[in-house]
Amino acid sequence: METRNYETVFIVNPGASDAKVAEVNTRNQQIIQSTKGKVLHLDDWGKKRMAYQINKELKGHYFCLTYEADTRCVAELERNMRINEDVFRFLTVKLDEKVDPMAAIEAYKRKLEAHAKREKERAERDAEKNAERAERGMTGGGGGGFRGGFKGRHDAPAAPVPALVAEDEVTETDIAVEEE
Amino acid sequence: MATNIPKKNFSRKKACKFCTDKEMSIDYKDYKTLNLFLTERSKIVPRRISGNCAYHQRNLTTAVKRARTLALVGFVASGD
Numbered sequence: 001m002e003t004r005n006y007e008t009v010f011i012v013n014p015g016a017s018d019a020k021v022a023e024v025n026t027r028n029q030q031i032i033q034s035t036k037g038k039v040l041h042l043d044d045w046g047k048k049r050m051a052y053q054i055n056k057e058l059k060g061h062y063f064c065l066t067y068e069a070d071t072r073c074v075a076e077l078e079r080n081m082r083i084n085e086d087v088f089r090f091l092t093v094k095l096d097e098k099v100d101p102m103a104a105i106e107a108y109k110r111k112l113e114a115h116a117k118r119e120k121e122r123a124e125r126d127a128e129k130n131a132e133r134a135e136r137g138m139t140g141g142g143g144g145g146f147r148g149g150f151k152g153r154h155d156a157p158a159a160p161v162p163a164l165v166a167e168d169e170v171t172e173t174d175i176a177v178e179e180e
Numbered sequence: 181m182a183t184n185i186p187k188k189n190f191s192r193k194k195a196c197k198f199c200t201d202k203e204m205s206i207d208y209k210d211y212k213t214l215n216l217f218l219t220e221r222s223k224i225v226p227r228r229i230s231g232n233c234a235y236h237q238r239n240l241t242t243a244v245k246r247a248r249t250l251a252l253v254g255f256v257a258s259g260d
Contacts, residue, residue, distance in 0.1 A: 009209065009250055011250065011251070050251035050252075051222075051248075051251045051252060051253055051254035051255075052251055052254055052255065052256075054251055060251065062250075064209065089249065089250060089251070091208075091246060091249055091250055093208070093246070107205070108207065108209060108210070111205075111207075111210055111213075112210075114203075115210075115212045
């Protein structure tokens with residue numbers, strides 16, 4: 001039977017014991033191997049906060065399984081996960097045939113790193129800004145006044161404008177000095 | 181008599197972010213990128229505002245919908 005590359009993301013109960021989580025994974029592996037498939041990669045995303053509650057739980061333990069298998073295998077995997085009460089949800093996706101699955105995994109990891117880096121930079125910038133603001137608050141009465149305001153629709157996407165913020169900071173500090 | 185005065189359009193031409201930035205790709209697992217194209221109420225930003233091309237908007241939509249079933253992205257605004 002023809003095999004294809006698939007990827008299944010599934011959410012396990014965060015309260016489940018390690019043994020139970022391991023059981024889900026070994027079970028999945030057994031199914032794939034018994035149908036002559038191959039496990040390419042298993043990614044543990046850890047316990048993450050979900051966007052909405054599932055089974056009254058706020059968090060979920062995410063796994064991402066990449067494998068090569070045929071359609072029978074996918075059906076069997078999904079049937080098993082549906083039976084298991086510790087598996088909240090799963091989503092199986094057929095991977096792009098033009099892209100090497102390992103390369104795709106690497107690309108995904110690189111993207112995660114890039115996100116983490118950007119967030120760290122932003123946190124540092126925010127910390128700097130807060131420190132500056134606290135300093136100003138101590139000396140110049142805060143600058144006061146109505147700053148900012150209604151920026152278009154409430155529904156509109158928030159657009160980050162770091163460059164503008166930096167300029168604003170400079171002018172505001174200048175004013176504060178003049179007031180003194 | 182109908183006054184068909186053409187409206188002046190001051191908005192500049194928006195470019196599709198996925199076309200201009202080759203590093204950016206659409207993936208349902210990458211919810212942080214998807215969040216850039218969602219409103220505060222977790223609605224998908226329309227093409228006329230985000231400037232995406234039809235091809236990428238289509239892919240984005242399926243990615244968001246997949247992410248929603250996995251609770252990576254909400255269906256409605258988050259409670260907090």
